[in-house]
Amino acid sequence: MKQPFTRTVRRLAIATTAVTAATGMALALAAPAQAARPTAAEKQSVRWLGGQLTDGVMHNDQYDFDDIGLTLDAGLALAALDKRPADVEAIQSALGDDIEGYTTYNGDVYAGSVAKALAFTTVSGGDYTDVGGVNLRHRLHQLVIREGSSTGRIADHSDGTDYANTIGQAFAVQGLSLSDSGQAKKVIRFLLKQQCDTGYFRLQFNDDKDAKNQGCGGPGTNTPSVDVTALAVIALQDTHQMGKQVRSAQQHAVAWLLSQQGSDGSFAGAPPTDSANTNSTGLASWALGSSGVCRPARQAAVWVRGLEVPPNDDSALADETGAIAYDAAAYQAGESDGITTATRDQWRRASAQAAPALRYLRRSNCA
Structure with a gap:
C-alpha cells in the first residue's frame, strides 16, 4: 500500500535525487x-x-x-x-499512479521532480502528454522562468524554499530536448551557465533569481561535483540544439572529469x-x-x-x-x-x- 509522504520525507526525496587530458586540450567526443x-x-x-x-x-x-x-x-x-x-x-x-504525490505537495509544485519524471518518461519511450492525466512537458514549461537574468532556469512553484538545482536542470534539458520542446534551448543555455571555468558544473543556483550574474563565479556555492558534472554530460548527449556551444561544454566537462x-x-x-x-x-x-x-x-x-x-x-x-x-x-x-x-x-x-x-x-x- 502506498503511504503519504510527510513534509520531511518529501524534502529528503527531492533533495537526493573522473587524469589523461592536458589542461586546455580539446577532446573529440564520439x-x-x-x-x-x-x-x-x-x-x-x-x-x-x-x-x-x-x-x-x-x-x-x-x-x-x-x-x-x-x-x-x-x-x-x-x-x-x-x-x-x-x-x-x-x-x-x-509513476502515473502517484504523479501528483511525487511532483506536488500542498499546492507546491517541484520543478526537479517534474523534470526527472519527464526525463524518465521520454528516455523510456512513454507518453509524456498523459502521465496519470498530467502533461509533464506542459507542467515543466510552467516552471521555466521566461524573462530576466534567470531565463531558462527551472524553479519550484512555492511560497517557501525553492529546491530547484542543477541536477533538476539537467533532467529538464534531457526531457525537453527529447520531447522537442520549444523551451529546450533556453533551458540548455541556463544549464551551461552553471559550468565553472575549470569545467565542472556546480549544484546550487544563485538564490537571488533577479541578480545579474546567474552563472558559476557569481553568488552561490560553486563547489566542484563529479555527480552533477556527469549528469550534465549525460543530459547534453540528448540534445542537438546549440551544437557548437554544447560540444564545447561537453569537452570541457569531460576533461575535468578525467582530471578527477x-x-x-x-x-x-x-x-x-x-x-x-x-x-x-x-x-x-x-x-x-x-x-x-x-x-x-x-x-x-x-x-x-x-x-x-x-x-x-x-x-x-x-x-x-x-x-x-x-x-x-x-x-x-x-x-x-x-x-x-x-x-x-x-x-x-x-x-x-x-x-x-x-x-x-x-x-x-x-x-
Missing part, C-alpha cells in the same frame, strides 16, 4: 556505439535492481513510503541499458561524500563512456565491478547477487550482516547510479 552484448556483471546488476521493485515501485521499508525518486533512478538505469522492459513499463505505470579520476579508476563525490564511491564512479563512467572516452570509462567500470556482489558469494550477501555497494566499508558490512532494512536504501541508490557503467566493461559497448 557518438556512443550501438550497444553490443551485455556483460555478465551488467545482467546481474539489472536483475537485482528489477528484483527491488514491487508493482513498479521501490518501497522504503525503513520509513514505510514508496520512493518514487529512487524508483525513477532505477528506471533511468534500466532504460539506458535497454533491459527488463516489463520493469520499465511497470515503473511508467506506477583516481589511479584505481574511481571517483569521489563532493563533500560530505568526498571519498571514492560507486555512485560518483558509476555516473562518471556513464558520462565518459557515452562521450566515447572509453579507457577511463572502463577503468571506472572495473572499480565498480569490484564492489558488486558476485554469484556464489558465501557471505551474508549470498542472496544479493548483482547488488552494488556504495563503498568498501558498505560491502564489508554487508558480508557480515547482509543488506538490512536500514542499509537497503543505500545499496539501491548505489546500484541504480552505478549499473549503467558496467556496460563499459566490454570495450565494444563504447564508441
Whole structure:
C-alpha cells in the first residue's frame, strides 16, 4: 500500500535525487556505439535492481513510503541499458499512479521532480502528454522562468524554499530536448551557465533569481561535483540544439572529469561524500563512456565491478547477487550482516547510479 509522504520525507526525496587530458586540450567526443552484448556483471546488476521493485515501485521499508525518486533512478538505469522492459513499463505505470504525490505537495509544485519524471518518461519511450492525466512537458514549461537574468532556469512553484538545482536542470534539458520542446534551448543555455571555468558544473543556483550574474563565479556555492558534472554530460548527449556551444561544454566537462579520476579508476563525490564511491564512479563512467572516452570509462567500470556482489558469494550477501555497494566499508558490512532494512536504501541508490557503467566493461559497448 502506498503511504503519504510527510513534509520531511518529501524534502529528503527531492533533495537526493573522473587524469589523461592536458589542461586546455580539446577532446573529440564520439557518438556512443550501438550497444553490443551485455556483460555478465551488467545482467546481474539489472536483475537485482528489477528484483527491488514491487508493482513498479521501490518501497522504503525503513520509513514505510514508496520512493518514487529512487524508483525513477532505477528506471533511468534500466532504460539506458535497454533491459527488463516489463520493469520499465511497470515503473511508467506506477509513476502515473502517484504523479501528483511525487511532483506536488500542498499546492507546491517541484520543478526537479517534474523534470526527472519527464526525463524518465521520454528516455523510456512513454507518453509524456498523459502521465496519470498530467502533461509533464506542459507542467515543466510552467516552471521555466521566461524573462530576466534567470531565463531558462527551472524553479519550484512555492511560497517557501525553492529546491530547484542543477541536477533538476539537467533532467529538464534531457526531457525537453527529447520531447522537442520549444523551451529546450533556453533551458540548455541556463544549464551551461552553471559550468565553472575549470569545467565542472556546480549544484546550487544563485538564490537571488533577479541578480545579474546567474552563472558559476557569481553568488552561490560553486563547489566542484563529479555527480552533477556527469549528469550534465549525460543530459547534453540528448540534445542537438546549440551544437557548437554544447560540444564545447561537453569537452570541457569531460576533461575535468578525467582530471578527477583516481589511479584505481574511481571517483569521489563532493563533500560530505568526498571519498571514492560507486555512485560518483558509476555516473562518471556513464558520462565518459557515452562521450566515447572509453579507457577511463572502463577503468571506472572495473572499480565498480569490484564492489558488486558476485554469484556464489558465501557471505551474508549470498542472496544479493548483482547488488552494488556504495563503498568498501558498505560491502564489508554487508558480508557480515547482509543488506538490512536500514542499509537497503543505500545499496539501491548505489546500484541504480552505478549499473549503467558496467556496460563499459566490454570495450565494444563504447564508441
